[in-house]
Amino acid sequence: MPTKLDAHRVADALSTLPGWSGDTSTIVRRVTMDEETANEAVEKISIVANEMNHHPVVDRAPGVTIFTVWTHSQGGVTDLDIALASRISDILRQHGIADPSDTGT
Template structure:
């Protein structure tokens, strides 16, 4: 089982991420895409990466607004897997037009 990150570890790594917030329970980011098709393309690409990593985010889609929540459910909190997925989501988001 992956190790839970401490509050200090999470805070340090959040400072390196784009638009993420969180604590030991979960990491969250909201993204507003340029339009609905772009939002779906972002979600589709995130799904591909999540499958590659075998680590899946919770995603709420509201028109062109995407809410991502990352938590390692098997560990009941935030692990390095969540931070790495957040980095990968940031890369994907940068490749798409935002509102």
């Protein structure tokens, strides 16, 4: 059973996850991408989430996709969420969505 991370641990983890923000309740990444890219990335993310039995909440509007992650059973952020966020960022990178800190040079 995963345990909730305290504020210090969440902040530490977020420092290793460019583009993610949040607190002990939820962590969130907002991504600007076109609909086709979003369809492909969200499909791949849902496969990984099913494998992990751990799922992001995905909110979509035209041109914008928002991933919100927390452990529902624990009512907050756990190691599992950090692992899922990292996998989401990997998949986004595979679909051409760079980490926000990347300058592209």
